[in-house]
Amino acid sequence: MNEIHALQSDNELVFNRIYQDYHPRIYGFxxxxxxxxxxxxxxxQLTFIKFWKSRHTLSHTLEIQIQLFGMARQVMIDLLRKEATRFKYEGDTAETPLTNSLINAIESKDLLQIIEKDMENMPKMRRLVFDLxxxxGMSHREIADLFSISTKAVEKHIGKALGQLKQHLYSVML
Structure with a gap:
């Protein structure tokens, strides 16, 4: 995380190194x-411009890679939405459904991958309860009976799982 401190101190050499390291990966992504x-x-290009401009607000708790790819994903979606709007106003409606479905597919696929990866990092019992x-589609009572725990404990596990997912998704969507 020293790189973040260096970026926030306007260190262009660190930015250039990050640019060299991540440009091909972001492009490929x-x-x-x-x-x-x-x-x-x-x-x-827009991702790295945004990254430099927002260097003072970068998180010290998230890896640079996570923040960069999150920005790239958001920039891509924003650009696709602009293109969809442009096609709509230019009268080229054949492209709009394709662009919109591409945006939705990207958002859904990425979101599912984020959720699945985050679930892998949950404590085993929390993950099992949330999954069930x-x-x-099991009820809280069915899960409680299965593990010989109270329904309150089931609710607690699900609440913590949802809280963890929301927190992680919020940080990724920024």
Whole structure:
């Protein structure tokens, strides 16, 4: 996290090193999702501009990679939305549903990956209870009976799981 302190002290050498390290990865990440060289180049450049401009508000608790890729994802979605709006106002409606479905697919896929990864890091019991409740559709009573715990304990596990997911998703969406 010393890199963040250096960035916040306007250290351009650290920024240049981060740019060199992450430019190809961000470009590949966007290219993989959009299948457009133009979009990948635009998003990559805009991401690093945004990264530099927001260096003073970077989190000291999140890795630079997480913050950069979160920014890249948001810049990509913003750019796709602009393109959809432009197509709409230019009368080219054939492109709009495609662009909108691409935005939705990217958001859904990324969100599911974030949730799944975050769930892997939960304590085992919390993960099991949450999984049984949300994925298997079991009631709190059924889960409580299965593990010989109270329904209050089940509610606590689910509440903590939701809190953890919300906190992580909030930090990623910034």
């Amino acid at each position: 966007i290219l993989n999702r959009t299948k457009s060289d133009y979009m990948a180049e635009e998003v990559t 409740s949300r994925k298997q």
